[in-house]
Amino acid sequence: xxxxxxxxxxxxxxxxxxxxxxxxxxxxxxxxxxxxxxxxxxxxxxxxxxxxxxxxxxxxxxxxxxxxxxxxxxxxxxxxxxxxxxxxxxxxxxxxxxxxxxxxxxxxxxxxxxxxxxxxxxxxxxxxxxxxxxxxxxxxxxxxxxxxxxxxxxxxxxxxxxxxxxxxxxxxxxxxxxxxxxxxxxxxxxxxxxxxxxxxxxxxxxxxxxxxxxxxxxxxxxxxxxxxxxxxxxxxxxxxxxxxxxxxxxxxxxxxxxxxxxxxxxxxxxxxxxxxxxxxxxxxxxxxxxxxxxxxxxxxxxxxxxxxxxxxxxxxxxxxxxxxxxxxxxxxxxxxxxxxxxxxxxxxxxxxxxxxxxxxxxxxxxxxxxxxxxxxxxxxxxxxxxxxxxxxxxxxxxxxxxxxxxxxxxxxxxxxxxxxxxxxxxxxxxxxxxxxxxxxxxxxxxxxxxxxxxxxxxxxxxxxxxxxxxxxxxxxxxxxxxxxxxxxxxxxxxxxxxxxx
Amino acid sequence: xxxxxxxxxxxxxxxxxxxxxxxxxxxxxxxxxxxxxxxxxxxxxxxxxxxxxxxxxxxxxxxxxxxxxxxxxxxxxxxxxxxxxxxxxxxxxxxxxxxxxxxxxxxxxxxxxxxxxxxxxxxxxxxxxxxxxxxxx
Numbered sequence: 322x323x324x325x326x327x328x329x330x331x332x333x334x335x336x337x338x339x340x341x342x343x344x345x346x347x348x349x350x351x352x353x354x355x356x357x358x359x360x361x362x363x364x365x366x367x368x369x370x371x372x373x374x375x376x377x378x379x380x381x382x383x384x385x386x387x388x389x390x391x392x393x394x395x396x397x398x399x400x401x402x403x404x405x406x407x408x409x410x411x412x413x414x415x416x417x418x419x420x421x422x423x424x425x426x427x428x429x430x431x432x433x434x435x436x437x438x439x440x441x442x443x444x445x446x447x448x449x450x451x452x453x454x455x456x457x458x459x460x461x462x463x464x465x466x467x468x469x470x471x472x473x474x475x476x477x478x479x480x481x482x483x484x485x486x487x488x489x490x491x492x493x494x495x496x497x498x499x500x501x502x503x504x505x506x507x508x509x510x511x512x513x514x515x516x517x518x519x520x521x522x523x524x525x526x527x528x529x530x531x532x533x534x535x536x537x538x539x540x541x542x543x544x545x546x547x548x549x550x551x552x553x554x555x556x557x558x559x560x561x562x563x564x565x566x567x568x569x570x571x572x573x574x575x576x577x578x579x580x581x582x583x584x585x586x587x588x589x590x591x592x593x594x595x596x597x598x599x600x601x602x603x604x605x606x607x608x609x610x611x612x613x614x615x616x617x618x619x620x621x622x623x624x625x626x627x628x629x630x631x632x633x634x635x636x637x638x639x640x641x642x643x644x645x646x647x648x649x650x651x652x653x654x655x656x657x658x659x660x661x662x663x664x665x666x667x668x669x670x671x672x673x674x675x676x677x678x679x680x681x682x683x684x685x686x687x688x689x690x691x692x693x694x695x696x697x698x699x700x701x702x703x704x705x706x707x708x709x710x711x712x713x714x715x716x717x718x719x720x721x722x723x724x725x726x727x728x729x730x731x732x733x734x735x736x737x738x739x740x741x742x743x744x745x746x747x748x749x750x751x752x753x754x755x756x757x758x759x760x761x762x763x764x765x766x767x768x769x770x771x772x773x774x775x776x777x778x779x780x781x782x783x784x785x786x787x788x789x790x791x792x793x794x795x796x797x798x799x800x801x802x803x804x805x806x807x808x809x810x811x812x813x814x815x816x817x818x819x820x821x822x
Numbered sequence: 823x824x825x826x827x828x829x830x831x832x833x834x835x836x837x838x839x840x841x842x843x844x845x846x847x848x849x850x851x852x853x854x855x856x857x858x859x860x861x862x863x864x865x866x867x868x869x870x871x872x873x874x875x876x877x878x879x880x881x882x883x884x885x886x887x888x889x890x891x892x893x894x895x896x897x898x899x900x901x902x903x904x905x906x907x908x909x910x911x912x913x914x915x916x917x918x919x920x921x922x923x924x925x926x927x928x929x930x931x932x933x934x935x936x937x938x939x940x941x942x943x944x945x946x947x948x949x950x951x952x953x954x955x956x957x958x959x
Contacts, residue, residue, distance in 0.1 A: 485880035489837075489873045496844075496869040503853075503862035510862045511852040534908060541900035541935060714946060717931020720904060721950065724911040724927060725920055737912040741905065748901055752894045753833060771865050778860065 328680025331376055332688055340377040341685050344384020345692045349700065351385065352392020353707040354715055357536075359389045360758075363655040364533040365719060367525055367662065368726030375663035375678060380685035382659050386652045387439055387689050390595065390632050391697060394431035396708050398424055398624070408631065410599040414616060414623030427624050429565035432697040434577045434629035439690040441581035442588060442636035446643070447683050449589075450672075453644035457669035460793065462776035467797035469770050472591045472647045474801045477759050478808035479597070485809075490755040491763035497522055498767025505775065517735040524658045525730045527764060530740035531757050532651070534723040535747030537716045544712045573625040576606050584630030588637025591649035595634040602630030636686055642667055643679060646769060651758045654765045662730070668769070823893045827885060834881030841874035903934040920958050925951025 331337060344366075351362040366385050370378035393408035398415035411431060418427040460468075477487030500511045501521030512518040580602040587598040606626035607616040616623045638650035646668030648654035657667055665671070671679055727740035747757050781787035788795055845867055853863040884891070911927035928950055929943045937943060 483880060485876045485883070489876040489880070492869050492873050492876070496866055496873070499866045499869070505859040506854075506862055508854045508862055509852075511849065511866065513852065534904070538901050538904045541904055542896040544935060545900055546896055713932055713935045713937045714928075714942065716904070716935060717907065717928040718946065718950065720907055720931050721911055721924055721927035724908055724915060725924060725954075728912075728915055728920070734912055734916050737908075737915065741908050741912065744908070745901070745905065774865065775860055 324676035325680045328677045328682075329684040331677065331681040332380070332684025337377055337380050337681070337685060338688055338692075340373060340381040341384045341689050342692050342696070344381040345388040345689055345696050346384075346700075348385040348388025348390075349392040349696060349704055350707060352389035353395045353704045354710055357715060357719065359386060359393075360651045360655065361533040361536040361719070362389050363652060364529045364531075365722045365726050367528065367655065367659050368729040370659060371662065371729055375660065375665055376681045376685065378659055378663055379656065379682050380689070382656060383682070383686055384689045384692070386635050386656075387632065387686075388693050388696065390635060391432060391435040391628070391693055392704060393631075394435070394624070394628050395428060395704050398427045398431065399705055400708055408599075408627070409596075410603045410627035411624055411631075413603070413627075414618070414620045417617070417619035418621065418624065421619050423619070423621075426565045426569060426621060429698075430569070430573050430621050430625045431628040432694065433565075433570065434573070434580065434625040435632040436690050436694045436697075437577050438581045438584050438629035438631070438633035439636060439693065440687070441578075442585045442633035443683070443686045443690060445585045445589070446636045446640050446686070450640050450643040450679075453640065454669040454672050457645050461780070461791075462773040463780060463788070463791045463794045464797065466770065466773040466777045467794040467801070468645065469647065469766055469773065471797050471801040471804075472641070472649075473759070473763060473766070474805050475591050476649075476762055477756070478804060479594075482754050484805060486754060487756045487759045488805075490750065490757070491759040494760040494763025494765075495767040495770060497527070497760075498764045499771065504768065504771060515735075517731075517733065521768075522764075523727075523730060523736045523739060524661060524765070526727045526736045526740040527743050528655055528658050528761065529723050529727050530743030531747035531761055532655075533719060534740065534744035535751060535757065537719050537723070538744065538748045539751060540712055541716055544716070569621060573622050576622040576625050577629045579605065580626045580629035581633045584633025585637040587630070588634035588649070589640050591638075591641055591647060594638070594650055595631045598630035598634045599627040602626045643671060645669060646671075646766075648762050648765055651761060654758075654762050657765050823895065825891045825893045827888075829893070830881065830884055830891070834877060834885075837877040838874055838881075841870050841877065844870040845874070904931070907931040907934050921951055921955045924954035 347366070348362065351357045352359075362385055363382055366382055370381050373381060390408075394411050394415065397408040397411035398419050401412050401416040415427045415431065418424065457465075473491045474484075474488065477491050478484045498521065500518055502508070502519055503510050509519060583602045583605060584595075584598040587594075587601060603616075603623060603626045606622055610616055610620075610622075614620050614622060634650070635652060638653050639656070641647045641649040642653040642656065646657075646666070648657055660667055665675055665678065723740060723744075724737055727737045728734065730736055747760075750757050750760065849863050849866045849870065853861070853866070855861055907927060907930050910930050911923050914926050915923040925947045929947045932943050932946065
C-alpha cells in the first residue's frame with residue numbers, strides 16, 4: 322500500500338507531470354503529422370529520454386504513446402488521411418462529418434472517446450497486472466517457455482499476412498538476440514571479432530532502425546510515387562452549429578463505454594493491436610445501430626467507437642508486459658527497450674523489485690489521460706495546422722533524429738551503422754511481407770526465452786516425456802498449436818496492420 | 823503489377839541458402855564449444871533450422887497455391903537516397919559532431935527528396951542546428 326501511495330506521489334511531482342505533458346504534446350504533434358506513426362515516434366523518442374530518471378523517461382514515452390493515437394484522428398477527420406494506420410476507421414465517419422461542417426464535433430467525440438477509453442484501459446492494467454504477476458511467479462521455466470512460444474505464435478499469426486513468415490521473422494529476432502556472450506559459458510557467439518557486439522546487438526539501434534528509419538524509407542517511397550489523393554477540400558473547423566455539448570456526449574457515451582471494454586479486452590491479447598480493436602469496435606457499433614444512424618455517412622458514434630477502442634488498447638497491452646515481461650504490442654516492446662536502458666527489466670518480479678516505480682508508471686498513465694484531455698481541448702485547431710507540414714521536411718528531420726539517437730546510447734558510430742543496417746533489413750522485411758513487429762518482439766524476448774529453454778532442458782533432462790509432469794505447459798503448447806492450425810486453415814488472413822500494433 | 827513464380831522461388835531459395843549458410847558455416851565458425859553446459863551454438867542452430875523449415879513451408883504453400891501476389895510498386899530509389907542521407911549524417915557526426923550533423927543532415931535529406939527551395943532548407947538547418955547546439959554545447 323505504501324508503494325502505491327509513494328508511486329502515485331512520484332507521478333504527481335511537477336517534474337514528472339512536466340515530462341508527461343511534453344510527451345503528450347509531442348505525441349499529439351506526431352499523431353497529426355502524416356507519415357509518422359506511434360512506433361516510429363516512440364523509437365526516436367527513447368534516446369531523448371536518456372538523461373531522465375526512469376519514471377520521467379517512461380512518463381514521457383507513455384505520453385507520446387497515448388497522445389499519438391488521439392492525434393491521429395485529426396488528419397483522419399480533417400483531410401481523410403489517418404495520421405496513424407489504426408485511425409483509418411475514423412476516416413469512415415470523421416471525414417463525412419467534416420464535410421458537413423461538423424469537424425469540431427467529430428474531433429471532440431474522438432478526444433473524449435480517446436480519454437475515456439484510455440482511462441478504462443489503464444484501470445484494467447492497474448487491477449489485473451499485479452494479480453497476474455503473482456500468478457506468473459508461481460509458474461516455472463517450462464511453463465514460461467511455453468507461454469513465450471504461445472505469445473510469439475499469436476503475434477506472428479495476427480501481426481502479418483502469413484503465420485509462417487511471421488514465425489520466421491520472430492525466430493529470426495530471437496536468433497539476432499543470441500549474438501554476444503553466451504549466457505552460460507560467457508564465450509563470444511557470432512560476434513565476428515567485434516568488441517562492440519560482445520554485449521549483443523544494441524536494442525535501441527535495432528528499434529530505431531527497424532521502426533523509425535525503415536518507416537521513413539517507406540514514406541519516401543510513397544512520396545516518390547506521387548500519391549496526391551491525400552489532398553482534400555479544406556474543412557471549416559469553426560462552423561456554427563458545430564458544438565459538442567452535453568446532448569452529443571450523452572448520445573455517444575454508451576458507445577464509448579462499450580468500445581472501451583472491447584479495446585481493453587483486445588489489448589490484453591498479445592498481437593491484436595489497435596487496428597483490430599478499432600475495426601471490431603466500429604463493426605460492433607454498426608451492427609447494433611439504431612434506426613436513423615447512418616454509419617459511413619457521418620455518424621458521430623462511428624468516430625467515438627473507433628477512437629475509444631484504439632486508445633483503450635495501449636494501456637491494456639501493457640498488462641502482459643508488467644505481469645509476465647512479454648510485450649503484447651510494439652509499443653510495449655519499445656517500452657521494454659526504454660526500461661532496459663534505465664536498468665529495469667520488466668517481468669513478474671517487477672512488482673517486488675520496483676513496486677514504487679511500477680505504481681509511479683500507473684500514476685503517470687492516469688495523469689497522461691487527463692493531460693490528453695486538456696492538451697487536446699486547447700490545441701484542437703492549432704494541431705490541425707500541422708497537417709500542412711510536407712513529408713519532404715518530416716522525413717529528413719526524422720532521419721537525422723534516428724542517426725543522432727542511435728549515436729547517443731553509446732557515443733559510438735558503430736551503433737549508427739547497426740541502426741542503418743537494420744533499417745535496410747526492416748525495409749526489405751516490409752517489402753516482402755515479413756513482420757517487423759514480430760521480429761522486434763522475438764528479439765526482445767530472446768534472452769529470456771533462451772534462459773527458460775535452458776532451464777527447461779535441465780529440468781526435463783532433455784526427455785520430452787518429462788513434459789507430462791507439466792500439464793499447464795502442455796495445455797499452453799496445445800493452445801499455441803491449435804491457434805497455429807486455425808490460422809493456417811484460415812488462409813493466413815491478416816487481421817491487423819501489425820506494424821502499427 | 824504481379825509477382826512472378828520465379829520471383830517467389832528466388833525469395834525462397836535465397837532465404838533457404840541464408841539459413842543453410844548460418845547452420846553449416848557462420849554459426850560453427852563464430853561459436854566455440856563453451857566447455858560446460860549446453861553448447862553456445864545450440865539455440866542459434868535450432869533457430870536457423872526452424873526458420874529454414876518455415877521458409878520452405880511458406881514457399882511451398884505459396885508456389886502450390888499459385889495465387890497472384892502483387893509486387894511492391896516502388897523501386898529501390900527511396901532506400902538508396904535515404905541510406906545515403908543517413909550515411910552522410912553518420913560521417914558528419916563522426917567528424918564534426920552532433921550539432922553539425924543535426925544541421926546538415928536534414929538539408930541533405932530535403933535535397934535528396936527533391937526540395938530545391940533554399941529558404942526551407944536553410945530554415946530547417948538553422949532551427950535544428952540551433953536547438954541541438956543549445957542542448958549539446
